[in-house]
Amino acid sequence: MKTLSDADRAYLLGKIRTVENFPKPGVKFKDITTLLNDKEAFKFLFDHLEERYKEMDIDYIAGIESRGFILGAALCARLNSRFVPIRKAGKLPYTTIGEKYSLEYGFDEIEIHIDAFKSDIKKEKPNVLLIDDLIATGGTAKAAVNLINKSGANCIEACFLINLKFLKGDEDLKKLTNIYSVLEIN
Ligand code: AMP
Numbered sequence: 001m002k003t004l005s006d007a008d009r010a011y012l013l014g015k016i017r018t019v020e021n022f023p024k025p026g027v028k029f030k031d032i033t034t035l036l037n038d039k040e041a042f043k044f045l046f047d048h049l050e051e052r053y054k055e056m057d058i059d060y061i062a063g064i065e066s067r068g069f070i071l072g073a074a075l076c077a078r079l080n081s082r083f084v085p086i087r088k089a090g091k092l093p094y095t096t097i098g099e100k101y102s103l104e105y106g107f108d109e110i111e112i113h114i115d116a117f118k119s120d121i122k123k124e125k126p127n128v129l130l131i132d133d134l135i136a137t138g139g140t141a142k143a144a145v146n147l148i149n150k151s152g153a154n155c156i157e158a159c160f161l162i163n164l165k166f167l168k169g170d171e172d173l174k175k176l177t178n179i180y181s182v183l184e185i186n
Helices: 006-013 039-053 067-079 139-150 169-173
Strands: 017-020 028-031 060-064 082-088 096-102 107-113 127-135 154-164 178-185
Touching: 006 039, 006 178, 039 067, 039 154, 039 178, 060 067, 060 139, 067 082, 067 127, 096 139, 107 139, 127 139, 127 169, 139 154, 139 169, 154 169, 169 178
Parallel strands: 060 082, 060 127, 127 154, 154 178
Antiparallel strands: 017 028, 082 107, 096 107
16 A cells, blocks of 8 residues: 655655744644645645545545545545545534533544445445544544444545554554555654
8 A cells, every 4th residue: 555755754844834822822733724725735645645545446435524524525536436524513404313422621523424335336334534634642533434334335544644653543443444544744
C-alpha cells in the first residue's frame, strides 16, 4: 500500500499552518486552509490518496464535519465514490442515528442519516472509508466508526491528514479499524 517518503511528508507538512492558542490557550491548531489554497500541494495530496485508495473496494467515503467534508468530497470525485456526511448533533435534516463521546469536560454527539449507506449498493455491508483532517484524542473518530458500523456498513479504514501521535488517539481507534495517517506529529 502506497505511503509517502519523508521528503514528501515534509513538503506537505510545510503547507499546513500552525496557529498557536486557537481556539483556546495552549492549543496548537493545525490550519489546513493554507494547503487547500495551494493548488500544487492540493493536487499532490489527492494524487497520493487516489493512488492509495483506487484499488481498495470502497463503496462510500464518510467525512467528519467540517474539514472531513472537504477532504472526503474531493477524494470521492477522484475515486468516483459516494460521500456521506457525519455531522454534529442537530444539523442533519432527516432521521439520524447518533453517537455520544466524551470531551475533557462533558460530552459531544455526532450523527449520520439513518439511510446513509442504503443507496444503490447491493452488498449486505458496504465498505466505508472514514476521513478527517486530524486525529487528536481519537474520540470523534471512534464515535464515527461506531456510527458507520451501527448503520449497517463496515468501516475498512480511517484516514487522517494529520495524526497528533503524542496524544495516542490512534491506540484505541486501531482496535476498531485500520488507520492511515498521511502525516504524523510526534
Ligand atoms: P479528537 O476527537 O480529540 O481526536 O479531535 C479531532 C477533531 O478535532 C477533528 O475533527 C479535528 O479537526 C479537531 N482538532 C482537534 N485538535 C486539533 C488541532 N490541534 N488542530 C486542528 N484541528 C483539531
